[in-house]
Amino acid sequence: MPTNTITAADSTDLLGEGWGDLEQAFESGQEPDSTELDGVYRGRLISVRGIDVLPPLVRRVVDILAGTPLLPWRGKRFGAADVGRRSGSNVWLTMRGPDLISFRVSRAERSLVLDYDVPANPPPLRTILGEVRRLGPGLYLGRMSVRSGQRTTPLLWFTLDNA
Numbered sequence: 001m002p003t004n005t006i007t008a009a010d011s012t013d014l015l016g017e018g019w020g021d022l023e024q025a026f027e028s029g030q031e032p033d034s035t036e037l038d039g040v041y042r043g044r045l046i047s048v049r050g051i052d053v054l055p056p057l058v059r060r061v062v063d064i065l066a067g068t069p070l071l072p073w074r075g076k077r078f079g080a081a082d083v084g085r086r087s088g089s090n091v092w093l094t095m096r097g098p099d100l101i102s103f104r105v106s107r108a109e110r111s112l113v114l115d116y117d118v119p120a121n122p123p124p125l126r127t128i129l130g131e132v133r134r135l136g137p138g139l140y141l142g143r144m145s146v147r148s149g150q151r152t153t154p155l156l157w158f159t160l161d162n163a
Contacts, residue, residue, distance in 0.1 A: 022047060022157045026141050029133030031110040037088075037132070040095055041140070041160035043075035048156045076114075076160060078105065088114065101125055114142075138162045 086105035103114040114130030140160040
């Protein structure tokens with residue numbers, strides 16, 4: 001099993017890390033308890049596929065912009081749905097902003113899975129699949145992927161922490 005080469009106290013510690021290092025940190029993360037994520041969590045975009053081929057100065061500008069109001073995504077809200085099924089949505093504009101783009105929450109091997117294949121989402125968003133693992137107290141690393149047939153392709157990394 002890989003060892004975590006990243007020590008992260010908060011999401012800013014992960015900015016600028018390479019895709020491979022983020023993958024290694026994710027692999028060494030712990031599965032959150034199915035009821036652990038409840039309420040609103042502040043999100044931060046950490047890396048987007050292909051960004052590591054950009055010059056370092058451009059990557060740094062993108063890292064800075066990801067933590068500003070120019071990115072309208074603020075995080076995720078987790079809650080219980082009918083019949084004990086867990087669900088959630090993305091939070092936009094402010095931490096109390098509108099809930100848009102919903103997902104179902106389930107468990108998979110060592111991860112909580114965020115499945116965007118729900119009727120409320122437009123068809124292109126239904127191909128999105130997220131996974132979340134705990135890196136430390138109150139800090140979670142997530143990977144968002146897109147499904148195409150039987151293939152799943154990772155697109156970006158994000159963190160969640162207590163809002």
